[in-house]
Amino acid sequence: AQKVTQAQTEISVVEKEDVTLDCVYETRDTTYYLFWYKQPPSGELVFLIRRNSFDEQNEISGRYSWNFQKSTSSFNFTITASQVVDSAVYFCALSEANNDMRFGAGTRLTVKP
Amino acid sequence: DTGVSQNPRHKITKRGQNVTFRCDPISEHNRLYWYRQTLGQGPEFLTYFQNEAQLEKSRLLSDRFSAERPKGSFSTLEIQRTEQGDSAMYLCASSPGVGLINTQYFGPGTRLTVL
Numbered sequence: 632a633q634k635v636t637q638a639q640t641e642i643s644v645v646e647k648e649d650v651t652l653d654c655v656y657e658t659r660d661t662t663y664y665l666f667w668y669k670q671p672p673s674g675e676l677v678f679l680i681r682r683n684s685f686d687e688q689n690e691i692s693g694r695y696s697w698n699f700q701k702s703t704s705s706f707n708f709t710i711t712a713s714q715v716v717d718s719a720v721y722f723c724a725l726s727e728a729n730n731d732m733r734f735g736a737g738t739r740l741t742v743k744p
Numbered sequence: 745d746t747g748v749s750q751n752p753r754h755k756i757t758k759r760g761q762n763v764t765f766r767c768d769p770i771s772e773h774n775r776l777y778w779y780r781q782t783l784g785q786g787p788e789f790l791t792y793f794q795n796e797a798q799l800e801k802s803r804l805l806s807d808r809f810s811a812e813r814p815k816g817s818f819s820t821l822e823i824q825r826t827e828q829g830d831s832a833m834y835l836c837a838s839s840p841g842v843g844l845i846n847t848q849y850f851g852p853g854t855r856l857t858v859l
Contacts, residue, residue: 668850
């Protein structure tokens with residue numbers, strides 16, 4: 632069965648600090664996809680990134696970077712030089728071949744000015 | 745290019761009443777998904793459609809819940825005889841293509857409050 636764990640319920644940082652959001656997953660499939668979504672106070676889930684299980688290359692997009700490690704079943708998300716606008720709930724999600732998506736419980740990030 | 749839209753955005757109803765929500769996916773997206781999100785939790789999968797065919801249903805989808813996607817375009821989610829435990833945000837997502845996994849794009853959700 633698939634499972635996603637986001638151990639950090641809430642994180643609070645001061646603007647310009649770097650912050651890493653952890654995600655650990657469980658799956659029996661060899662083919663799967665990992666996602667990160669952002670849910671700002673407005674409520675709409677915003678897609679950030681998708682990674683498939685065969686591509687462990689880390690990715691950087693502006694201030695965002697993702698570290699995918701199959702050996703530890705982790706897919707961590709780092710925000711560099713955080714900004715107040717980064718405040719949101721961030722969800723990690725896993726999808727196996729059956730297409731439905733299993734979300735973690737989310738990490739609420741608060742960036743203080 | 746518009747995103748996924750959902751109506752209404754908020755719904756307050758009394759226990760025992762029926763409610764219906766609508767989701768309009770991104771145009772040309774073949775797949776449409778429904779999720780439920782309660783406070784402090786991540787979204788939970790309810791069901792999904794490939795065009796007009798409902799291909800998968802979660803055990804969370806009790807017999808009081810029904811979803812349709814006539815003509816493979818918009819979808820409706822109906823809850824009959826609502827209960828207070830149905831209070832949640834109902835999210836719709838759509839994704840393009842067939843075969844391979846595709847990224848799901850979410851709408852703003854419908855927040856249901858059952859009094």
